[in-house]
Amino acid sequence: MSHTTTDEPVRKASGATVPVLAFAGIAVAVMQTLLVPVIKDLPQLLDTTPSNATWVMTSTLLSGAVATPIMGRLGDLFGKRRMLIVSLSVMVVGALISAFSDALIPVIVGRTLQGFAMGAIPLGIGLMRDMLPRERLGSAMALMSSSIGVGGGLALPAAALVAQHSDWHALFYGAAGLGVLAIVLTLLVVPESPLRAKGSFDFPGALGLAAGLVLFLLPITKGSDWGWASGTTLGLFAAAAVVLLLWGLMELRVAAPLVDLRTTVRREVLLTNLASIMVGVSFYVISLVLPQLLQLPSETGYGLGQSMVVAGLCVAPLGLTMMFTAPVYARLSARYGPRTTLIMGLLIIGIGYAGGLGLMSAAWQTVVTSVLIGAGIGLAYSSLPALIIGAVPASETGAANGLNTLMRSIGTSVSSAVIGMVLANTANDVDGVALPTMQGFRVSFLIATGAVVIGLALAFFLPRRTTGAGVTQLRASSEEEANLARAEQALAGQAPLIGVADERPHGFHGRVLAADGAPVARAKVTLIDRHGRQAGATLSGGDGGYALAVPARGAYVLAARAAGHGPLAHAAVHDGDRPVDLDLSLPGETVPA
Numbered sequence: 206m207s208h209t210t211t212d213e214p215v216r217k218a219s220g221a222t223v224p225v226l227a228f229a230g231i232a233v234a235v236m237q238t239l240l241v242p243v244i245k246d247l248p249q250l251l252d253t254t255p256s257n258a259t260w261v262m263t264s265t266l267l268s269g270a271v272a273t274p275i276m277g278r279l280g281d282l283f284g285k286r287r288m289l290i291v292s293l294s295v296m297v298v299g300a301l302i303s304a305f306s307d308a309l310i311p312v313i314v315g316r317t318l319q320g321f322a323m324g325a326i327p328l329g330i331g332l333m334r335d336m337l338p339r340e341r342l343g344s345a346m347a348l349m350s351s352s353i354g355v356g357g358g359l360a361l362p363a364a365a366l367v368a369q370h371s372d373w374h375a376l377f378y379g380a381a382g383l384g385v386l387a388i389v390l391t392l393l394v395v396p397e398s399p400l401r402a403k404g405s406f407d408f409p410g411a412l413g414l415a416a417g418l419v420l421f422l423l424p425i426t427k428g429s430d431w432g433w434a435s436g437t438t439l440g441l442f443a444a445a446a447v448v449l450l451l452w453g454l455m456e457l458r459v460a461a462p463l464v465d466l467r468t469t470v471r472r473e474v475l476l477t478n479l480a481s482i483m484v485g486v487s488f489y490v491i492s493l494v495l496p497q498l499l500q501l502p503s504e505t506g507y508g509l510g511q512s513m514v515v516a517g518l519c520v521a522p523l524g525l526t527m528m529f530t531a532p533v534y535a536r537l538s539a540r541y542g543p544r545t546t547l548i549m550g551l552l553i554i555g556i557g558y559a560g561g562l563g564l565m566s567a568a569w570q571t572v573v574t575s576v577l578i579g580a581g582i583g584l585a586y587s588s589l590p591a592l593i594i595g596a597v598p599a600s601e602t603g604a605a606n607g608l609n610t611l612m613r614s615i616g617t618s619v620s621s622a623v624i625g626m627v628l629a630n631t632a633n634d635v636d637g638v639a640l641p642t643m644q645g646f647r648v649s650f651l652i653a654t655g656a657v658v659i660g661l662a663l664a665f666f667l668p669r670r671t672t673g674a675g676v677t678q679l680r681a682s683s684e685e686e687a688n689l690a691r692a693e694q695a696l697a698g699q700a701p702l703i704g705v706a707d708e709r710p711h712g713f714h715g716r717v718l719a720a721d722g723a724p725v726a727r728a729k730v731t732l733i734d735r736h737g738r739q740a741g742a743t744l745s746g747g748d749g750g751y752a753l754a755v756p757a758r759g760a761y762v763l764a765a766r767a768a769g770h771g772p773l774a775h776a777a778v779h780d781g782d783r784p785v786d787l788d789l790s791l792p793g794e795t796v797p798a
Contacts, residue, residue: 222336223345225390226329227352229293232383233322234356236265236296237617238492239380242365242513243373250373251309256430263426264313268320270422270614271415276324277607278463280331282406286397289328290388296322297384304377319380323614326352327606330590335398338756346594347538347587348531355524361496362517369513399712400754410463413452420445422615425622429629460747464608465597473596474605476663477589478612480547483660484585485616486623487554490653491561491578493624494646495520495571507643509568519571523579530583537584543591544667550584551664555657557581558650565646585660589613592667595739620656624649713777715787716749717765724749725791728767733774734759751789755779765789 240261243250247258272292280288299318306312329349337345367375424431424441431437456462468474499516501508511519538546557577564570590606597605631645717728730751732741740761745751755761758779766772771792779785 221394222396223333223341223348225387225394226289226332226345227348229289229387229391230326230329230349230352231356231359232380232387233292233296233325234352235360235380235383236269236316236319236322237356238360239364239376241361241492241496242368242517243376246373251307251312253309257309259427259430260309260313261316263423264317265320266426266614266618267419267422268317269323270320270418270611270618272321272324273327273611273614274414274464274607275411276321277327277331277605277610278411279406280324280328282401284397284401285328285331285335286391286395289325289332289395290391292322292325292328293384293388293391295319297381297388300377300381300384304374304381315377322384323610324607326350327610330594330606332395332398334594335400335754336396344532344534346590347534347583348528350586350590351527351531351583355528359521359524361492361524362514362521365513365517400752405461407456407459407461407463410452410456410459413448413455414463417445417449417452418611420448422618425618428622429626433626468597468605469608471596472666473592473668476667477592477596478609480551480585480660480663480667481589481609481612482616482619483656483663484551484554484582484589485613486620486656487558487578487616487653487660488582488586488613489617489620490558490624490649490656491523491575492520493621493628494649495575497628497641498565498646499568499571501640505640507565509571511568515568519568520575522572523575523582526576526579527583527586530580531587534584534587538588538591542669543588543595544664544669546584547588547592547667548661548664550581550586550588551657551661553581553584554578555581555654555661558654558657562647562650565643586613597742616656620653623652627652712752712754713761713763713779713785713787714750714752715789717745717751717767718749718788718790719770720790720792725767725770728765728770728789728791730789731764733762733764763787763789765791767791 240247244262247253247261248255251258251261276288276292296319299315299321301315302318303312303315306315326349329352330346333342333345333349363379364376367373367379420441424438424445428438453466456464456466469478496516498507499509499511499519500513501510503510534546537549557574557580560577561574564574589609593605593609627648628641628645629639631642631648632639633642634640713732717725717730719725724745724747726745726747726749728745728749728751730743730745730753731739732753732755734740734756740756741753743751743753745767753763760776760778762774762776764772764774773789773791775787775789777785777787
């Protein structure tokens with residue numbers, strides 16, 4: 206699946222682009238924990254049963270899981286900035302619907318619409334990948350990826366303050382205000398990416414994935430209410446397995462699938478997504494445990510007796526530390542690679558949870574735990590998009606990061622269900638009120654530690670070939686090395702550099718051809734900079750066409766390879782202002798278009 210460019214004039218990313226995209230991500234992530242301070246009061250506020258009230262949280266989770274990969278693919282096809290604005294607009298509408306209602310159904314509808322905004326995270330990462338120079342990309346993607354945790358962490362104290370001193374509807378008005386501000390800033394500051402994926406939107410694939418995810422996540426989130434061994438829970442899990450299997454078979458037969466499963470099962474993509482689930486599990490445990498521990502009355506013997514606002518402030522360093530970790534990640538990743546920073550992050554999370562088992566007797570101790578775990582999660586979250594982008598074609602970054610964000614959401618969903626069950630089964634009944642116990646809190650921390658251990662095992666099996674800020678180092682075969690050596694001579698001025706320009710947006714364009722002139726579909730074309738690092742990659746379309754944007758002006762090597770053909774590496778130069786048309790012939794010489 207190749208990508209192309211639009212005919213729209215290209216606006217360069219300004220220095221404010223990254224902060225604005227990160228702010229949009231934070232505004233969206235606020236939806237995760239917006240109602241946590243009032244969750245126990247929802248049955249009374251909405252005049253419904255506790256079982257029905259949980260749908261206010263479940264609906265947001267389900268819609269977010271469904272929307273994330275779909276919005277990522279729509280962004281690849283129709284414009285990431287455009288879909289980002291759509292996501293934020295839907296969130297604002299949903300927040301206003303909930304703000305104007307005291308009834309269960311309208312609030313659930315509003316919360317469902319708010320969940321659709323979760324697609325903003327992968328869309329922001331995709332915009333950064335398309336527009337930013339390589340030297341800025343690492344820290345920018347780290348901040349955007351971490352925004353999902355930053356927003357959730359910072360929303361806790363803010364929401365607690367509002368809920369304690371104002372009407373609970375003010376939470377939704379505040380969320381709508383954040384959304385409107387993010388839309389305005391995006392329109393003013395963020396340029397549209399010139400890159401587009403070729404093909405059409407896979408509606409059957411979207412419906413199949415949506416059905417499978419709902420069937421899978423619904424019993425996870427409601428299993429404790431329905432009973433894990435009930436016919437409803439087991440039936441939905443079985444139905445999810447069947448639907449997702451059929452969906453996968455269908456996607457393998459589609460020319461332009463919603464999710465390219467062949468790319469998804471690559472070792473680095475698969476292991477990164479599985480590790481993302483474990484990071485999601487570990488992130489949500491602290492968000493569930495510490496606020497309850499802090500607010501339990503001190504008369505229990507282990508509760509810390511803090512107010513809702515103080516509890517939120519003690520957990521807030523979780524999000525703040527994640528935010529300040531982004532520049533640290535960029536330096537570490539540039540030197541050691543995102544695989545190493547993912548391992549470092551998981552180790553820090555593990556140390557935080559292991560140490561937290563003995564740091565539950567004072568409020569300041571929970572702050573220390575929050576800071577440590579926040580630093581680890583910040584490093585881990587920051588590493589994930591770099592690993593994904595280094596393993597997929599540029600035209601699939603939106604969909605691939607959408608799927609990765611979905612994996613984190615699945616992790617938080619599993620965490621919520623499992624920890625909720627643990628705390629319920631270990632609770633003490635006091636005058637009809639179930640109080641969580643210290644045993645339940647410690648078992649929860651042990652579960653998080655176990656998830657980190659699994660994540661570490663997965664991370665150690667990731668390939669070691671990634672270096673720099675999410676940029677993949679080329680590992681060539683002996684034949685490719687010979688071609689690259691000739692291309693390096695061209696870069697050094699020992700051979701001519703070929704380039705023909707026209708008036709389209711800048712980048713390299715052309716077709717991949719066989720020796721007989723026939724187009725070669727699904728050939729991998731990789732853009733390599735002077736340092737031997739990957740600066741972009743794509744797959745040729747059915748007509749052999751490819752398009753690659755350049756991160757900066759200068760000399761590059763275009764390496765092309767396809768099954769049944771010999772590899773090719775050719776040097777070309779780009780002045781940064783106009784496009785260069787190059788047809789790549791496999792094997793043989795490059796043919797000027």
